Amino acid sequence: MENILKEKIREAVKVLFNGNACDDLIQVQETRKDFTGDFTLVVFPLLRFSKNTPEKNGEIIGSHLAATFPAVKGYNVIKGFLNIEVSDAWWIGNFSAMAAENDLFGRCRVSKPETILIEYSSPNTNKPLHLGHIRNNLIGFSLYRIQSACGHRVIKTNIVNDRGIHICKSMLAWQKHGNSETPHSSGLKGDHLVGKYYVMFEKEWKLEAEALISSGMNEEDARNSAPIMKEAREMLIKWEAGDKEVMDLWSMMNSWVYEGFDETYHALGVDFDKIYYESETYQPGKDIVFKSLEKGILYRKDDSSIWIDLTAEGLDQKLLLRSDGTAVYITQDIGTAVLRQADYSFDKCIYVVGNEQNYHFQVLKAVLKRMGYPWSDGLIHFSYGMVELPEGRMKSREGTIVDADDLISEMKETAREVSIELGKLGDFTAEEREEIFRKIGLGALKYFILKVDPRKNMTFNPSESIDFNGNTGPFIQYTYARIRSVFRKAEQSGVEYDPALLPGSPAGPKEIMLIKLLRNFSKAVSEAASANSPAVVANYCYDLAREYNQFYHDFSILGEENQALRNLRLAISEVAGKALSSGMWLLGIEMPDRM
């Protein structure tokens, strides 16, 4: 409609003022709620074509449109804004097409589908997942769904940091103190078990270092020469040499961790199409570095470490390989990127990684470009903000890490408490109830995190937990459950609706308001895709649920109203239900039929 209107306005300008208005000058937007009208033309930019006041100009264009375009019911001019009213019949005619859509409701389709790789999650194998990972996983997974809904081919990948000194730390502690403890024998989730030994190492290391400091050593030397740290380094050397005993221990403990992670991923409802391991990509990365060195893109320092000079790009000099020939973080990322391009020929590769690594990804992109990979332009660092607690950043030293598994079960528990307190779900079986508590608890958590603009830091208050009222997941879920209920009731009383009746339906302002909102669903999806922001979809869902609730409040299906209006309302409910569930699906949030 906007486009049709723009065209009509362009013609009007031509006829009335003999001016050629280009697209930027014709600004049509939706009319704000507190004014009458559906679309609004901003008149200011068109003043250049005539010498009238803005009001006069709006008046002229408005009357011309109303006279020549039947879908325009009326208009009014306020200051420099021309509000155009579109006829109800046009809205309902437009809506009946939506009512007929299948369950792929409102997906937008881009004209040029691309292959997009999304990397998210990226855990370390020595610690369980925490709140920061939850935000990462939810954003990554939702981006996957949003980009897919736009018609792109999207591959979800994960890169696991399974190599390096940190892994040796937990292995060593387990060897010393583990007594062959396994997830099975301890009853601990694998990632938590390994995390426990990592913490144990850190404690012991600290004690040894303190002892050395009190005997007169400076802090850095003490940390480096603590016996347990030396042992860890020896273990890393053995690992890199492929020592069988160390490798076996490494694979065993990693497999525990992966089992633990899988459980958490499953609970969060996220998954991956392809998992890369740092242990498999650092070597290709090193090879690439050597090749680039031969080509003269890189340089070697006297201590034989390898560097790249990025000062021309406004960045610094960056180390790509240590003097002892071992790989650093970025070496591995170079290897991974090249492997991925070979595997999938991606157009874009989106890295969902926290904003503390902005510099790292700037460098990565620049390095790959310098190395001559044209696809490096398609690397996108999707930088999201930190999750902070009311008292500030999460710090493991202060024990303020919010564990992912704990949080998920707390959310389910809260959902249970709230539901029981409200006296809900009396007639369900225990299993059905658990399932609903799970959906609500996770819905609350996911929505709470995804509704915030991902680029911004956000505050998470665990003690207040998460609200179930207001702009929340459960509010939207509840709205959806009531829509389903409307249809259950309608069915019971034998009321059917007939989409064929829609074009002639009467409609009030509330109906039109909702129809307008529903039309915007695919717009919200494409906006979310271009901005890479699930928050756009989340806030759209909330607006819709809110409008629907207001509309629903005095909505009586079984009342004495005429058949056509009843039909329209049922149709709106149906489409609103589709839009809400489609929208929440894009966020990875499940919708219960009842709650």
Place this chain on the structure above:
RNA sequence: GGCCCCAUAGUUCAAUGGAUAGAACGGAGGUUUCCUAAACCUUAAAUUCAGGUUCGAUUCCUGGUGGGGCUACCA
């Protein structure tokens, strides 16, 4: 020191350069003969400061203040 990001009601979040800056929570008050009261309605409350560009700035530019991040031969 250098580079990057952020700043909106008491709090948590919104607002392609457009109209009177929206919600929610919390506070105060109200609404269930019909649809699920996890709802709905009413009410008080905000753009960090100073300039600039513009018909028009929360939005863009410059500077100040305040907060966060990066600046590892860690990942």
